[in-house]
Amino acid sequence: MRVKIERIQQNLENLACFGKLEGGGVSRLAFTREDQEARVYLEKALESEGLTVKVDAFGNMRARRQGKENLAPVMIGSHLDSVPQGGRFDGTVGVVAALEVIRVLNELKVETRRPVELINFAVEESGRFGVGTLGSKAMCGHLSVEKLKSYRDNRGVSLYEALKNFGLNPEALDTVRINPGEIYAFIETHIEQGRVLEAENIPIGIVTAIAAPTRLKVLVKGRADHSGATPMSLREDALTAASEIILGVEKIAASEAGPHTVGTVGYVRVSPGAMNVIPGLVEMGIDLRDIEKDSKDLAVTKVLALLKRVSQKRHVGIEYEILANEPPVALSPKMVGSLEKAARSLGYSYKLMPSGAGHDAMYMAELTQVGMIFIPSKEGISHNPAEYSSWEEIARGAELLLETVINLANETNQ
Numbered sequence: 001m002r003v004k005i006e007r008i009q010q011n012l013e014n015l016a017c018f019g020k021l022e023g024g025g026v027s028r029l030a031f032t033r034e035d036q037e038a039r040v041y042l043e044k045a046l047e048s049e050g051l052t053v054k055v056d057a058f059g060n061m062r063a064r065r066q067g068k069e070n071l072a073p074v075m076i077g078s079h080l081d082s083v084p085q086g087g088r089f090d091g092t093v094g095v096v097a098a099l100e101v102i103r104v105l106n107e108l109k110v111e112t113r114r115p116v117e118l119i120n121f122a123v124e125e126s127g128r129f130g131v132g133t134l135g136s137k138a139m140c141g142h143l144s145v146e147k148l149k150s151y152r153d154n155r156g157v158s159l160y161e162a163l164k165n166f167g168l169n170p171e172a173l174d175t176v177r178i179n180p181g182e183i184y185a186f187i188e189t190h191i192e193q194g195r196v197l198e199a200e201n202i203p204i205g206i207v208t209a210i211a212a213p214t215r216l217k218v219l220v221k222g223r224a225d226h227s228g229a230t231p232m233s234l235r236e237d238a239l240t241a242a243s244e245i246i247l248g249v250e251k252i253a254a255s256e257a258g259p260h261t262v263g264t265v266g267y268v269r270v271s272p273g274a275m276n277v278i279p280g281l282v283e284m285g286i287d288l289r290d291i292e293k294d295s296k297d298l299a300v301t302k303v304l305a306l307l308k309r310v311s312q313k314r315h316v317g318i319e320y321e322i323l324a325n326e327p328p329v330a331l332s333p334k335m336v337g338s339l340e341k342a343a344r345s346l347g348y349s350y351k352l353m354p355s356g357a358g359h360d361a362m363y364m365a366e367l368t369q370v371g372m373i374f375i376p377s378k379e380g381i382s383h384n385p386a387e388y389s390s391w392e393e394i395a396r397g398a399e400l401l402l403e404t405v406i407n408l409a410n411e412t413n414q
C-alpha cells in the first residue's frame, strides 16, 4: 500500500479530539467552535502539503493540488461536521482519506494532468439545523437567502446568523454555485453505516445508487373515551388503528413494493397518553426509501391506500402531510466502472451496493460524474459514539481512492 495506515490513524485520532465526548465519539455540530478547530487542523495539514485552502461563502473548504494541464479537477472529500453524540468516522474518514491521497501524490511526486481537489462540505449533517447536505445543495444552487434565514437550531439561531457568526457571508450565497463541467469527477469515501459489508466479510463497497426518502407525517384521529366505561364495539381507538398502519407499512416495504424498498415508522406520539383513556389522537412519521423511483412511488401509493382502508374500517379520521419526497440518485456507471477497475488492479474484493443513507454525493451528481467508496462499519453502528471501522479497512478504502484518482486525473475527456 502506498497510503500509510499510521498517518490515517493519527489524523482520525487527532480530529476526534475536537468535540470529544467522555465515552468516545464526538459532538461536532456545524459552525461551532469544535467544527472550527477541526477546520483549522485540516487547513494546517493541507498547507503543510503546499496547498492553499479556499473557503466559499457557505463555508465549504476546497484545496487544489495543481495538475500539468488547465483541466477541470477530480474532487475528493466528505464532511467534518457530526451529529450530536456522533461517531469519529462518519464524514471524517472521507476527508482523511482525501488528505492521505494528496500526501501520497506529493510524497511520490506523482504528476497528474488534471488538478486534484479536496473538499470539506459544510453542514452535511442535519443535527444542528434540521436539514443536511447543505454545502452541496448550495453548490447546486438549491438554497436561497430566505431559506438560510428560515432554518434554525434548537436555540433559535438561524443558519443565516450562524454563517455570519462564523465569519462567512450568507448574502454572497450565489457565488457558491458552480456550473456543471467545472468539476471532472467527484468521489466520496464514507463508512457504510449499515452491516452488509461486515456480514458478507467484504472490505469495500462500491456504491451504485443512493436511496432517497419520502416522509409522511400522519395524524390518526379517534375518540378519547373512558377505558372502563366504553364497550369494545363503540371504540374509535386511534392507537389500534395506527398499529394496523405500522404493520401495513412493514408489509408493503418487505414484500409489496421493490426489492430494495425499506419502510419505517420511526416515532409515534399518543395522546392523551394515559393508561385509563382510549387513545384519541396518534401522530406518527413514516419514512419510505428506495434506490428506484418506480418502486418508491409504488410503495407511497400503497401506503396512501392503506391509510384510507384503515380509516374506513376503524372509523377514525386520518390526515397526512408529505414532508419530503426526494428522487433516488443513480451514480455514474462510468465511475462505478473506474472504481471496479482500480479495485481489481489492487486485488481487493468488493461489492456493488446501494447507499441507504443520503450524502453530498447525491447533489454532486447534478454537477458531475460521481462515485462512492464504502468502508465496513462495525455492527453497522453509526451516528453513535460506538461507530467503528478498523484502520486497515479505512486505509484500503484510501488506497482504492488513490488508485482511482490517479487514473481519473490522467484522463483528458469523458
Ligand SMILES: [Zn+2]
Binding pocket: 079, 090, 091, 124, 190
Ligand atoms: Zn456522513
